Amino acid sequence: MRRHGRSPESEADAHDHRPLLRPGATGPEAARLAAAGRMTPDAAMSLQNSAGNAAFVAVQRSPQGDNGAGPAEEKPMDGLSRLRRANERAKKRGQAAPTYGPGQSPFGPYTVNKGRGAGPYITSNKKTQHPGSEDLGTTYTELVQALDAEHEPMVAAAVRGEALDEELLAGMSATQKRAAAMLYGVMKESEERRFPGAGKAMRSALTKQGDPYHEAEEFDEDFPMAKVKGARYYEDVLAGKKQLSEKARKNLEDMSSSSSDGEKSS
Structure with missing residues (x-):
């Protein structure tokens, strides 16, 4: 379904053949x-x-980033600084208590459930919410790979409150709309509560997925909170317990530098 999926035989050398x-x-x-x-x-x-x-x-x-001289904190536009700034802005704005139950997105409904941690757990069903859709799990891998490359930037745009391409939206299958609705719910309701500012990093990672030179499998490298036990990743980075990976750093550096990127709605 992904238009830029990687074939098994090209997995090892796909990046070597990408033009600069x-x-x-x-x-x-x-x-x-x-x-x-x-x-x-x-x-x-x-x-x-x-x-x-x-x-x-x-x-x-x-900017030299991680390869340059001096600590990353001294470079105001590097990934670590942008992460810290997004986190501080999100904390300053504060958040309302989560509302459990049905949620709505431009792609259709989803359900907000009480999670085990700080963030709610997002689900959906095919019987009443998305009739005609296929079985679909709740992991990032399942949701991201259910969509075509051009769909994921739409999810980020929807959270920012931007108008969507109606023709592209109408062309999505029931399963794709279901996956998009759940990603929307995760970004709006869950990740921002797990780590204030994470919604902005997730929007950046989803936007990257619209690039046919970017692989679906790279999403959880761009946005490490998508990985198993990744909830504390950014917290550990800010605390100095972990270093940003190269892809995570670049994703943060590619985020919008202003608060206009949907931060008020996250």
């Missing part, structure tokens, strides 16, 4: 990617050859 830039990328596009820290220093010469000196200079001027 998308086909047809312009010099300005290359410069933007480089400035965002998506090119390694080793790729700088290749980038210079393919996109010109402007992109190469952008690489040279981009």
